[in-house]
Amino acid sequence: MIVQESMTIEQKLTILSDAAKYDVACTSSGVARDGKDGSIGNTAASGICHAFSADGRCISLLKVLFTNECIYDCKYCINRVSNDVPRTTFTPEEVCSLTMEFYRRNYIEGLFLSSGIIKTPNYTMELIGRTLKMLRTEYHFNGYIHCKAIPGADTELIETIGWYADRMSVNLELPTADGLKLLAPHKNRKNILNPIRQIQAGIEESRENFGMMGGNKGAYWHTRRKVEQKSITQKREEDALLHIGHKDQIRQVIESKSDKGVGFSNRILTGWEEEKDSKILTPNHRIYHGNQEISSTIESPSVIAKPQGLTMWNQFGGNRGFVPAGQSTQMIIGATGETDYEIVNVTEALYQKFDLKRVFFSAFIRVNEDSTLPVLPGGPPLLREHRLYQADWLLRYYGFEATELLTKERPNFNVFFDPKCNWAIGHLEQFPVEVNTADYYTLLRVPGIGPKSAGRIVKARQMSKLRFEDLKKIGVVLKRALYFITCSGQMMYPTKIEENYITNQMLQLDEKLPSHITNGGITYQQLSLFDDSLMLSNS
Numbered sequence: 216m217i218v219q220e221s222m223t224i225e226q227k228l229t230i231l232s233d234a235a236k237y238d239v240a241c242t243s244s245g246v247a248r249d250g251k252d253g254s255i256g257n258t259a260a261s262g263i264c265h266a267f268s269a270d271g272r273c274i275s276l277l278k279v280l281f282t283n284e285c286i287y288d289c290k291y292c293i294n295r296v297s298n299d300v301p302r303t304t305f306t307p308e309e310v311c312s313l314t315m316e317f318y319r320r321n322y323i324e325g326l327f328l329s330s331g332i333i334k335t336p337n338y339t340m341e342l343i344g345r346t347l348k349m350l351r352t353e354y355h356f357n358g359y360i361h362c363k364a365i366p367g368a369d370t371e372l373i374e375t376i377g378w379y380a381d382r383m384s385v386n387l388e389l390p391t392a393d394g395l396k397l398l399a400p401h402k403n404r405k406n407i408l409n410p411i412r413q414i415q416a417g418i419e420e421s422r423e424n425f426g427m428m429g430g431n432k433g434a435y436w437h438t439r440r441k442v443e444q445k446s447i448t449q450k451r452e453e454d455a456l457l458h459i460g461h462k463d464q465i466r467q468v469i470e471s472k473s474d475k476g477v478g479f480s481n482r483i484l485t486g487w488e489e490e491k492d493s494k495i496l497t498p499n500h501r502i503y504h505g506n507q508e509i510s511s512t513i514e515s516p517s518v519i520a521k522p523q524g525l526t527m528w529n530q531f532g533g534n535r536g537f538v539p540a541g542q543s544t545q546m547i548i549g550a551t552g553e554t555d556y557e558i559v560n561v562t563e564a565l566y567q568k569f570d571l572k573r574v575f576f577s578a579f580i581r582v583n584e585d586s587t588l589p590v591l592p593g594g595p596p597l598l599r600e601h602r603l604y605q606a607d608w609l610l611r612y613y614g615f616e617a618t619e620l621l622t623k624e625r626p627n628f629n630v631f632f633d634p635k636c637n638w639a640i641g642h643l644e645q646f647p648v649e650v651n652t653a654d655y656y657t658l659l660r661v662p663g664i665g666p667k668s669a670g671r672i673v674k675a676r677q678m679s680k681l682r683f684e685d686l687k688k689i690g691v692v693l694k695r696a697l698y699f700i701t702c703s704g705q706m707m708y709p710t711k712i713e714e715n716y717i718t719n720q721m722l723q724l725d726e727k728l729p730s731h732i733t734n735g736g737i738t739y740q741q742l743s744l745f746d747d748s749l750m751l752s753n754s
Contacts, residue, residue, distance in 0.1 A: 227303045228313065234283040234294055237577065238329045238363070238386075238545065248357065248535070256318060256358030258325070258381065258540075276361070277317050278327040281305055281343055285331035289388070289399040291550050293582045294331045304333060307346035315354050325359030325381075326350075336367035344372055347379035359540075364414065366406040373410050374527060374537075377417050382540035382572070385411050390561045394551030397587060408569075414542045415569045420524050421537035435566030436614045451614070455655035455673060541572030548603060549579035549596040550589065554626035556617075559606055563617040566610065576603045602628040609634055612666065613659055631722060636662040639699055640721075643712050646699040651680050663696030683707050695721070 222230075250257040282304035283294045293300065310328065317323045328346070333339050343362060350356040362380040364373050377383060385407055389395045392404040440450040525537060544565060548558065562574045578595035581588055606628065609615040613635070620634055621627070629637045639646065639662050648661055650672055658669040668690040675681060675689060683702050687693055697707040698717045710716070 222303050224309050224313070227305055227309065228279065230301055230303050231280045231283055231305065232278065234331075235278045235280045235327070235329055237293070237580070238278065238327070250357060254355040254357035255315070256324075256356050258357075258359045275324045276327040276359075277314055277323045277325070279305070279310070279313075279329075281310065281328060281330035281339070281346070282333045283331050284333045286334070287332060287399065287401045289402070290583060290585045290587055291398055291547060291579065295583070298583065307342060307349055310346045311349050311354050311356075314350060314356060318356070318358060325361065327361045329363040330365065332365060336365045337369055337372060340365050340368035340372040340376065344375045344379075347376055351379050361540075364410045366402065366410055368410070370410075370413055371526070373413055374417060374525065377414060377538045378527065378535070380538060381535075382542065383414050383538050384543040384545065385414070387544045387546045387565075389551055390546050390548075390553045390558050391551070394553065398550060411542065411544065411569050411571075414538055416524055417537040418541065418570075421539075435563065435570075435611055437616065438567055438570060447614075451654065451656045455670075542569075543571055543573040543575060545575040545577055547579050548576045548600055549591065554621075555599070555603065555606075555628050556621040556623060556626035558603060559610075559617045559621055562603075562607060563610055574607060576600045576607075598630055599628075602630065602634060606634040614656055633662075635660070636695065636721065640714055640717055643714060643717070646712060647701045647706060648699060649701050649704065650686065651676050651703060661696050661699045663692035663694070663699075665690075 248258045280294075282302075283300070284302045284304060285292070285294045285296055288295045288297050310326075314323070314326045328343060330339055330343060333342075343365075347360060347362060350360070359382075360380045361382040361384065362376055364376065364383050364385045366385060373383075387407060388399055388402065395402060395404060395407075436450075440447065443450070445453070546558070546561075553561075558576075565571050565574055578597050578600040579589070579591070580595045581591065606615075606620055609620065610617065615638075620638055625641070628634055632640065639660065645660075648657055650658065655669055655673050658664050658672055659666065664672070668686075671689045672681065672686070672691075675685065680703055681689075683693065683697075686696070686700075686702070693707065698710055698712075698720065700706075710720075
């Protein structure tokens with residue numbers, strides 16, 4: 216083991232920012248918060264990751280580990296205890312200083328803080344908690360913070376951090392319990408799922424009892440539908456209207472579906488909330504009855520009841536809420552033998568049972584020599600990772616279910632086609648689709664038609680019948696869609712609705728894949744956040 220008595224903060228940053236490059240954090244902040252007097256920073260719901268490196272990684276977060284020391288010996292991890300690598304640990308003051316100095320120089324817009332395990336999970340979580348508390352209360356940092364929760368830590372410690380962080384995540388590590396047992400024998404599934412469930416419950420309590428901003432609000436399409444207590448048909452009707460911009464019509468649909476006229480500005484209240492509305496009113500929420508705002512007629516409560524599950528709520532003293540940007544997780548793909556079918560089903564279950572904001576996939580990179588690790592001649596399975604992200608998108612926004620995308624008989628995605636195209640070729644009995652009459656969600660299942668173009672089609676055909684020339688102007692990718700659609704009963708070219716024919720035709724299309732996939736040249740090198748070496752020495 217390499218032992219160094221002391222390191223400069225720059226040396227520590229070099230080691231710990233490099234060690235953090237395997238943690239996936241490219242996601243929008245999911246929460247909007249304006250600046251305020253006496254604090255520095257804000258967040259934008261449109262996404263903190265507005266700057267990406269060439270390989271798609273976010274560079275506007277200070278992404279570091281608190282420590283790369285670890286008591287575990289996970290076979291896939293560069294920081295495992297048996298590896299002979301330089302080790303170091305930040306102090307809470309050092310993380311705070313770096314975050315503030317980088318923020319003031321406009322290098323970053325937030326902090327992503329992960330960690331190895333030093334001594335015990337509780338000891339590590341205490342250090343991280345002290346760091347976040349210091350950032351929020353002493354440095355008055357109001358910007359975005361994404362923090363990893365460490366499985367095995369006490370619930371009180373995880374809750375404390377949940378009040379200071381915007382987003383929390385717990386790494387699932389591997390898709391199945393068997394895979395975890397094989398490659399991370401010191402960890403177990405129960406210890407990983409417990410903090411996920413605790414954070415989920417905290418988010419729900421924060422939102423339901425206080426109406427505080429944030430939470431996941433159903434990242435998975437079918438979960439959102441169930442939360443809103445809507446049938447598939449109702450949800451599709453509303454989404455279709457939303458995409459074509461008929462706000463007045465949406466309001467009519469919503470009001471017609473509910474016999475309760477009182478609701479928060481961002482959701483519909485049911486009888487359950489009516490019983491508690493005296494507890495959940497906060498000054499930041501406006502209440503409507505139909506189109507008329509009635510919040511001015513209701514007095515805000517002087518004391519807001521504390522929910523039973525959250526023992527130290529609102530300790531920060533603001534109305535931030537508990538983990539307002541929701542929680543996410545990450546799993547390694549390709550280190551164990553799970554099929555895409557298993558991975559997609561695990562992903563769907565995570566959205567349904569834990570209401571996660573995002574599930575991230577990380578292609579396995581062989582950084583250790585170990586006989587239990589697979590040897591992948593083609594390098595990290597980046598194309599597979601890409602297909603899984605495409606499938607995740609279909610689950611969250613297109614209304615697909617996992618069992619529609621893959622089956623036990625067809626357990627893996629066709630690497631040559633994106634999952635939607637793969638699904639369409641396998642369900643040719645549902646095509647061709649007539650663009651002048653099909654509903655929004657039927658259009659959405661056509662390869663080459665996305666949410667924007669589907670919305671434009673539904674809106675434009677109210678004026679006149681659409682032709683193929685019109686579809687091209689609308690943004691439809693006709694080279695994909697032409698095998699699956701008709702305009703006024705006619706296909707664009709004489710073609711066969713036959714699997715082999717369409718497959719052969721579409722294989723001739725060059726899918727525009729990310730350059731790091733087509734070139735195979737990804738290095739997984741995180742961009743340096745401090746090219747100006749004098750910055751730190753001057754700070």
